[in-house]
Structures are given as C-alpha cells and as structure tokens.
Amino acid sequence: MRKIIFSLAILLSLFTTANAQKLMGFADSTATQQLSWEKQFDVQLSAANMDTWMKFLTSHPHHVGSPHDKANAEYIAALFKQWGYKTEIVTYYPLFPTPKTRVLELLGSKPYKAKLQEPFLKEDRTSGQRAEQLPTYNAYSADGNVTAELVFVNRGIPADYEELERMGVDVKGKIVIAKYGGSWRGIKPKVAAEHGAIGCIIYSDPEDDGYARGDVYPQGAFRRSDGVQRGSVMDMPVYPGDPLTPGIGATKDAKRLEQKDATTIMKIPVLPISYEDALPLLQSLGGPVAPAGWRGALPITYHAGPSKEKVHLQLSFSWDLKPLYNVIATLPGSQFPDEWVIRGNHHDGWVNGAADPISGLVAEMEEARAIGELVKKGYRNKRTLVYCAWDGEEPALLGSTEWVEDHASELQQKAVAYINSDGNSRGFINAGGSHALEPFFNEVVRDVIDPQTGVAINERLYARTITETPEANRAKIIGNKNVKLSALGSGSDYTPFLQHLGISSLNLGFGGEGSGGEYHSVYDSYDLFSRFKDPGFHYGVALSKTAGRVTLRLANAEVLPVDFNSFYKTVADYAADIKTLADNMRSQTEIQNRLIKEKLYDLARDQTKTYRAPEVKEAVPFLNFSELDNTLAQLKTSVEEFQRLYISATRLPVEKQQQLNTILYQSERSLLHEKGLPRRSWYRHQVYAPGYYTGYGVKTLPGIREGVEERNWQEARESIETATRTLQLYNKQVNAAIALLK
C-alpha cells in the first residue's frame, strides 16, 4: 500500500508541475501580458532620477516639524501628481518632543563634560547644517535632572540584570550606561527603569558599528568616535504612533490623553552619546571586571561599576504637537477599485536621512513614475494602487500608524496587501512578511536580476547563504534557492498594517554590502550614501524592480497569489519550536535547580569575588498544546486541499474569483484577536509581533512564546487558547475558499 501511495504522490506532483501557471493567480494569457508590461516597466527605471531626488530630499535635515520635512512632502506630492496619481497630503498632529536642555557630565576629581555634538566634515557637505539639525537625543525620553553613580549594564536587557545581580551590583538609584545593540534601544531604559535606575545613557560601542567593523568616516563608512545614534525610546512594543491618541488618528480635534497618562513615554531620562563621550564615563567605573561577553572594542578594561565619581544627567524637552505630512497617491483600479494594493516608505529622517529612508523612498518613487509611464502607454491596473510616503516614522511610526488608525475600517475592507521598504543598499535581497505570500514572492525574485552579477537575486542570495554556512551544516540546505521570508517584528511602517489591522505585508530591501555606521547620525548623507552604500543606485533600481513586480502582480492577478500551505508550514514550525523550547526549559531548569541546591555554583566561583548562584526557578509545567495541535492538523488537511484546487482558480467565473479574492486577502485578518496580546492590546496579530523585551526583534506566536520565555505559564496557557481560536478562524477562511473552488 505504501509504495502505491508514494507513486501516486509522484504522479500528482508531475501533474502539478505540468499544469503550473506561468504566474501564480494569472491565466496563461494574462500572465504573458503581465510579463510583457513588466519588461516595459524595467526599461522605464532610471537611476539618474533617484540620484536627483535624493540630492533634493537630503539637502537639509528633514525630521518631523522641520521646514524641509514639509518641503519634501510637497515635492513628493507634486511629482506623484505629475505622474498621474490622485495625490493628497494627509496631516496629523502627534506629540513630538525636541530637546531644550542636554547636559551630561562626570563629576569629581577628573570631571568631564560630554560634547553631545557631531562635527562638520568637509568631505560631507550637509554635516555642518547645525542650525537645522536635531541635536543628538532620544525622543520620548522623560525630562529629568539626576545625579548618581553610574553602572554599566551591557546591552541593558533582562539577562544582563540577572548577571549584575549575581555580581552583587545594584542599579537602584543609579544611572545606567548601556551599549547600543542586542535589542531595540527603547528596551534599555524600559528595563533599567523596571530595575530602579533613575537615568539611562546609551552609547555606540566601536565594536558594533565603529572602527572594529571597518574604517571610519570619511575614510570608510563606519561610525566616528564622535558619531551619535539618535532614535526613539518610546515604548513601541506596547503601541506605536502618537502616545496621546492610541487606536485613533491624531487629527487636529482628536480626543487626546493627558501626557501623564500616556504609557509609552519613557519613565526616566535617556540620552544617546558617542564613544568619545562614553570613554571617560566607562573609565570611571569601578567594581568587578565586566563579563567577557560584555566587552566592547574600546581600549579599556570594562568594569560593571558603580563609578567612583557621580554622573550628572539633565534633560528637558519641548513637548509640542507637531504636524505630520503623509503623501498618499492613488492610481484607481480599472476592475476592482475597492481592492487596494498599498505601497509605502517613509520620507522623514533623523537628520539628512539619505540611506534611512530616502534610499528606499526614491526606489518607490521611481517605481510609481514608471507605472505612470506604462499608463500613458495603455496599461491599466485592475486593483487600486495606493503609494504612500510616510512622515514621522523615526519617532514612532507616527505617519503610518495615525493614517492606519484613522482609516481602519476602510482598510480592513479594502486592503489586499501592504508592501513596505525603508533603507536600501548594495547587496542581497532581504525580505520579511506574511508567509502565505512566500511562494508568490519567490516567483518575483526569480525574475529580478542582480545588477552586479547578472544572476537572479535569489540565486545570489543562495550563493552567499550556502558559502557562508559552516561546512558541516551545508548538506541540508544545498540546492534550496527558496527565499525564506523572515517573520516581521517592528521597526518600520508595516507594523500598523500587519499587526494592528491584519493586512498581509511584505518588507523589502537590499543590503549586506553597504554596511556603515551612519545610522541616525548627521553623516547619513548623500555624500556618504553615494560613496559607500549604493553608488550609481543600481540596487535602487533592483528594489524598484522587485517591489514593483510584487505590487503590479498583486494589482493584476485574477486570483490573488496566496499559498495557505506556506503559511501553515511556517506556523507549524513555530509551534514545534515553542514546544521544544518548553521541553528544553523543563529539563534544563530541573538540572539547574539541582546544581544550585548542590551548591555547585558556590563551589565553582572565584572565592575572592562576589558571584551569587542564580535563583532557583519554578519547575516548567507541561502545557496543553493538544487543541493547538488538533487545529494545526485540521489546517494541514485544508491547506493541502486548497493548494490542489488553487491551480485551476483562474478558470473560475469572474464573480466567483472576486468572492474568492475577498476571502484570500481577508484571511490574514482572522489572525487578529480583538483582545490583542497580553499586556498590549494594540497588537492584535497572534502570529507576528515585536518582542515585549526585544523591541524590533520578532516573536512568532508571540503570546505563547513570550509566556514560555518569561515563565508566565498562565499567559502561555491563555495564549495557546487565543492562538488556537484565531487559527480555527483562519481555517474557516481556507474552507470557505475551498467551497468556492469546488
């Protein structure tokens, strides 16, 4: 019996291959037409345009509230109009603090006053626009004036505080200094405050993006000793967007919270500094030598602290509402005007913002312009295209979040998908998103040629992946040229679409060969970008080709290119991961508790130093995954049936196709749960979320995973139930799709 089934399976797969559509969701004839338009699209794309636009858009600092931020929005809007788009500038008024006072000094016998300033370089023409620049600061830091001893907390994540506790170093009432990296920056002051610290300094260690990585600017692209990473420290894992208007658009007359009630504003003062400014502070630290893994690349012995001398940190901010200018440009669909394919990239920067975000924006603009040219030649998109240039992404995804919250019900009805980009540079395709879109995306990448090597971008990515994989681990990936979508956490404008509204999303960009240390500094400039990140905008063009194809195919497919099986397999892997995680935690906790009880930590430690044994932890219970497993098993059956039927979907009558499409693009909505994730109801997606303690870093099946990781068993149990419910609803959608296809 077994053998026969096996042979049948082979036959089936042959059958599938023979009947494969040229393009997912297209009939053969329309596929041919589509591919022909795509060729013409490619021909339109001009690197020179990107260069021109980037020069203008980065010519002055263009942060929220700056004159050039508004000028850019108007410039972008004018171009979209010129290309035939129905264009508007949509304005919101979120809270956006800017610095009034910034003082950081080391007191005592060898006092040091931090410079908090990035100097002008003659090699970087815009770096000297001091009057227009936002100073170096962390947005949504608290006001504060504190003087205390300093403690070094490594990356400032919860595990680092466990280590400090073992070393006998207390941060209560202290100011902490943390390295950038290892988590999103906003996690650092949040965790510091949870542990009783009264101030937080974050610095860029040269290990991470300075001289240890490569030559510093302007010789190379890496961070100089005086370079500073600005950035937001709002508690975005709770909710992004305007802190005063959670869940609703920050329109002029929106009902606002009082500032004191906004839970996402950081509780303690936070300031980012350069490693030049960090060095005297780190040198002042006494106490134990920091663990090996905490060391950076400064030429000192890193100590945990506390410091021998006190540190004074004084910050105050203007807490103003500032206008946001989102550019929204629409090209109505000829056949399904109420199905929207949305494409977005933000336009605001921390300073001149060339790589972040203009490199992605100009690729999106060129894509839109090329489509405008196609329209002149008779091309019509079946679905509506909505091209967006967001403002205020840097402070807190402000522009996208407020717009999404403001248009929530319309978007829930109409949004087919959201395609995001942000920074872009030379290198390899980097893609994350909804896994039902993965096979579709892999059709796209096979048609985009890498500008440096002349092979398809997935071929080049495969080449790098396998050659950089340790030899011992290559056998299991050899020949696999599929681009696996990463799961989306946060850090760019897809978050409100995907995680608040359940709109299938993709986030696309190239990178890996344009590394530098310009991130959020005055040196993220046209001059740096055009020397180091994507000279000639060849990868700008490649991004236009990639995101353009995704957008156009989604806009024109008869049947939306959704693969439920790809989603199922990915989620089943996540569930298996978490079960393994819990099992490993169980056996490891058991051993660890035994070692602690046998006093082995006390025997092992250096007896001349304080190094406490870890705390005994509660035993890990067995969690009931059975309902989730049963649901996944049902889903497996459904998705496999769906995929078998899907290949003939383009032969359905048009009305049925439209009914089917509505199910297909709304299926991701069923992954939302109205009560949201534990401790953060704004995040409703049950499969993808930024981590509560990682910030940008994704947590998949987040309620369950974080429940297990944080040993919050009740939360884990409830989240298993919630996730199971949403997957059951998802399965209903799949079955509804099957019913239509039969």
Added chain:
Amino acid sequence: MRKIIFSLAILLSLFTTANAQKLMGFADSTATQQLSWEKQFDVQLSAANMDTWMKFLTSHPHHVGSPHDKANAEYIAALFKQWGYKTEIVTYYPLFPTPKTRVLELLGSKPYKAKLQEPFLKEDRTSGQRAEQLPTYNAYSADGNVTAELVFVNRGIPADYEELERMGVDVKGKIVIAKYGGSWRGIKPKVAAEHGAIGCIIYSDPEDDGYARGDVYPQGAFRRSDGVQRGSVMDMPVYPGDPLTPGIGATKDAKRLEQKDATTIMKIPVLPISYEDALPLLQSLGGPVAPAGWRGALPITYHAGPSKEKVHLQLSFSWDLKPLYNVIATLPGSQFPDEWVIRGNHHDGWVNGAADPISGLVAEMEEARAIGELVKKGYRNKRTLVYCAWDGEEPALLGSTEWVEDHASELQQKAVAYINSDGNSRGFINAGGSHALEPFFNEVVRDVIDPQTGVAINERLYARTITETPEANRAKIIGNKNVKLSALGSGSDYTPFLQHLGISSLNLGFGGEGSGGEYHSVYDSYDLFSRFKDPGFHYGVALSKTAGRVTLRLANAEVLPVDFNSFYKTVADYAADIKTLADNMRSQTEIQNRLIKEKLYDLARDQTKTYRAPEVKEAVPFLNFSELDNTLAQLKTSVEEFQRLYISATRLPVEKQQQLNTILYQSERSLLHEKGLPRRSWYRHQVYAPGYYTGYGVKTLPGIREGVEERNWQEARESIETATRTLQLYNKQVNAAIALLK
C-alpha cells in the same frame, strides 16, 4: 539469553565493587599504612617554605647562562642534600643564542622606532634589573637584516594564509606581523617562511592577555601596553633540546652538528613586541580590512596589508654554547631500587620567572622536603624517587631532553613514570597524561582537599565544569566527577620522557583563578605572583599534596596502578574521532567542490573587492581502518580480562608482582615506533604528540590524524599501519600481564 548475560554483568560488577581495593595496587593492609603516611606528609607541608624559596629563586633573572641560574641550581641542590637526597648537578652544553642587535622600525613619512623594552615599575621590585635581564627576543630566531612591506597574518597558522590568498594578499618577500596565541609561537615564523616571508614580528594583542581580559599591571595582573612575551621559536615539533645534538646528550665532547645543518633553528628573523610597539605598525597597514575573526582589541581598524611604508627588522645573536645545570636528587628505593619514579619541574625562567616555573618548583621542593621528613620518621619508599629541577626548559626543553637522551637506555629500563609540573596558581586541578593512569589519578584527587572550598579537588572541578557548560549540554555530564586526563602535546619537560622514550607521564598543576599577562615578561615576579596568582601559596600546598600522593603511591604500590581499559577506551575514542573527521571531510569536500564549480563563491563575494574562491580540493578517499579496528577489538577483549584479574593482583607472590610491574610500566614503551612520526623521527610515540602545525597543541594518533588533516593520504595510510603495529605490541603486553595474573 540476553537478559541472563545482563544479570551476570551486574553480579560481576557488584563483586568488583565489594572487592575493590582501598587503593589501586595496594593490599588493604599496605593501603592503610600508605594513607597514614600521606596524612603525615600533609602535615609537613609548609607554605612559608615555598614563599622563602620563591623569594630567593626569583630575586634575580635566572635564564640559561645567567649567574643566578647557576646560583639557583646550587641552592636547590644544597637543599635536596640537606633533606637527605643523593644530589648531583648534571651539566650539558647546548647552543643558546642571546641578542646582540635588535632593531625594528617603521620607515617612511611617519617613522617609528620600536622601544623593545619593558619599564621598571616601583610596584614590582625586580622589574628594574635591566643589566641582568635577557632583552625581549625570540630564541633561535635567525640572524637577519630585512626591509620590506608588512602584512598582518592574524595568528599565522596555515588557515590564515589561505584566507590571505583569497584576499589577494601575498606575503612573499614581505615581513609578517602575527598575534600571539592560536598556536605555539614557533609555528608562526615557520609557516611564514614556508610562504616566502622574510621576517616575522609577533605581538601580544590586548584581546588575549591585556586590558580586554582585565586590569593591567600593576593595578591588575594583565599585560601592560609595554609588556612583551619572550619565548623560543625553535622548531620543537621536529625535535626539542639542543639543535646541535639531536638524539644524544649535549655533553662537553658530544658530536655536534654544524649550526647550518640544525633543522630546528628558525629560517627567518623573528622578534616579539608589545602592543604599544605594534600599534604604529598595524596602523601603517593598507589593503583590505582584516576578517572579523582576525580583529584584536586595539582601537583601530585591522587591515591585512601590505603596509604603505616599509618596515626594517635587524637582528643578530651570539650563538654560544651555554652551560645547563640540572639538579638530580635521588632517594633510593628500599625494595625496587631499579624502578624509578621521576618527578620534575624546571628552574630556569625567561627573566625572574616566578609563576613560570618557580611556583611549580617550590611545590615540588616542599614535597621532597616533606618526604625527607617522613624518612626521618621511618618511612621508606619501595621504589627509587628521582627529583629533578631542570634547567633550560624555556629555550627548548634543553635540560630534560639532554638528560633523557643522555640516559636513554637506563631510563627505558628503569623509569616507572614521570610526573611533571610547571607553573601553578589558584584555581582548579589541571591534569594531562597517559590514560592508563587515569583511574589511579582519580583516586588521588578524591583525597586532596581544595584549600578555598573544603571539598575534594575533583568535586570543585566538576562544579566549575558543569556550571560553565551551556544548559543544553549538561544532561550528558551531570554527576560525572571523573577528572579526564587531557592528552599531552608539548610545552614542558614531559615531552622527552613520554614522546621520545615512551615513559608514562603526568603533567599536573592548578590554575584558572590566577590569570594574568605576565607570561615570559619581566613582570613574572614575586611581587605579581604573591598578589595575584597564589597569595599564601595555598595552591602550592595543594600541588604538593597532589603530585606528592601520585609520586608516593607509584613508589609504594605492590602492583603498579595501571588501567589498560582506560587507555583502550581513550584510544578507541581517538580512532572514532579521526574516522568521523575523514567522513565529514569527504562529504564536506564534495559539497565545497560543487559550490566552487558552480561559481557560488564568485557570486557571493562583494564584487568591489578581491576575494577569490577557495581551491578545489582532491576528493577524500576511503581509508582502510579495518586492521586498526580489528586490533582495537582484540585489545578491548584483553583489557577487560586484565581488569577483571587485576583486582586480585596484590595477592600474587612478590616475584610475580615484580615481573608484572615490569610489564605494566614498560607497556607504554610499546607505543613507540622506531621510525617515529612522519617528518619527525625524534617523536616516536604513536598516540600522543605535539602538532606539526600547532606546536604545543596535542595531536592524538598523530600520524593518522595529521595525515588526514593535511590531506596527505599516503602518510595517513602508513600511519594507520604503524599505529596498528604498536597497538598490537601493546596488546601483547596486556596479554603477557594476563598470563602472569592467571
């Protein structure tokens, strides 16, 4: 049937446990006596003596040829005589070069002349004895005067040159600069010369033993910016000892090679420097940024080179024969005077040499003194004790090698075992050696109490091992408190005993809590040692207790405590390792060659940089391990039978015991093969050797393993045969022992 066999096995093991001797090789009554003498031995041990002797022995530089080297030998000899030992100073005359000229400078527009000097520190009283100190240099460097561009070669091992080749950086005709570490220092110039370099500079990167590890001296114990690691670069993996008298003692009238024919003298000039001196050289490097794994902790971007400016290196040496003073102190055996238990530690240092080697030497001396005290109380050792204090270990294991070569035939007859120590500091027991001694050694460690925690030293080692093991890997080692002997490579005086003559050896010491950067610098002083490495000599006493017990039990056991099964299991693991290695190499080479042929390396690399694909490698053949496997299978049967019989060996008549003992201690000799290892006939042991390309680092089953690793299949095939022959001879010894026991 199966079940019955299983139950029998349990019965047998119960029987074994019930009849276990108190001490391996001792009858119950003699064991009681032995344990009682050991208690009295412990009581004798005085940390104060160690302190006194270290003060004297480190009061002046005591390298080969220095006045204090001779004074120390006389001081040690006088003490041994005083304690009742028959003592002589045995003198040899090896070649020992000392510097005449040392110049290192960076030429060009920003010239720099290296200081090559370690300054006096008021906190370190002996650091200013400049007139008596050996300057910073590498012994057995070639004379030379070279000027060339500089290239950074990371650790300077073969894999680093493959990486340089891929980056398109050639070292031919260049001077290379390498970091200390990652291999024994002599490997660096050897490999550099093999690749055509004309000079070699070795520096101490602060990553390895400087500020990155801890506070620098005198605040902490780590290497200062101006600290330099002296050391030998003789090609000791070919043969150690006097380069002019390989295989024979360097007596006054020995037949000597001409210097030009001595293959172990380095072919190019080599100089060690501090990181202060290295910094300008490294800053002068151009060319590609060094790979991430090559970076050290200096505050620069490390480049591979070549340098923009040239470097001038000029070295010349006085190539003189210098006298060596080995102290040999004997306490004849009361019962088996022709069975020698040999205990040794060197006395020469590179400068004041407190940790290396006096910390180990004073523990050995105190051990000898305590035995002298026992003798006064009526104690008699059955076998002869030979206490040695070697001279000239630092340049090339000169003292021990010349003495061993000079006394080869007597030692082959009489040597029961050699127990070595060298540096010692606070921390954990660290033991390597012949695996037939492992169960015996584990009986010893259970009787030695850790001075800081009050538990047995194996308990404390277990506590550290398991608590430092990642949680995921603990399950397989939990509860295993056996101290696994490491295999011995080289780096101390056991090498001639074990690897040239096949004398079972152990190398013992404590460490892990006395880390610092004083190694081979002027700061390896009494002042540093007594502050940081073993204040109060508590671990000096622990070493006396450990090595003393080993020595005394070997001297007094009725039947030598040999466990052939432990040897067998270890060698079987080594053989399995190598087979896995070859299998993995085979499948990995196949994949790697495929990736190269599919041009994936060319696609993956940054197209703006040179980074060549690796070379296609010859396919890995299947090697015939069958004869080795069959021999191991036979050995397994024999050793198991032997161990069953061994437990009643103490009941044999004395004459039979003596016959058995001769077999037991000579069994290790059968692991020698007269033709030695490929390319280095001096190394005759077929199980343990220092690596041809690692230096100190051990290679087990070295002929086979290095044949496979270096893809020299013919050498691997021949070595499988040779190793098989020696294991067959070993098996014969086991069978001879069985015959006596039956």
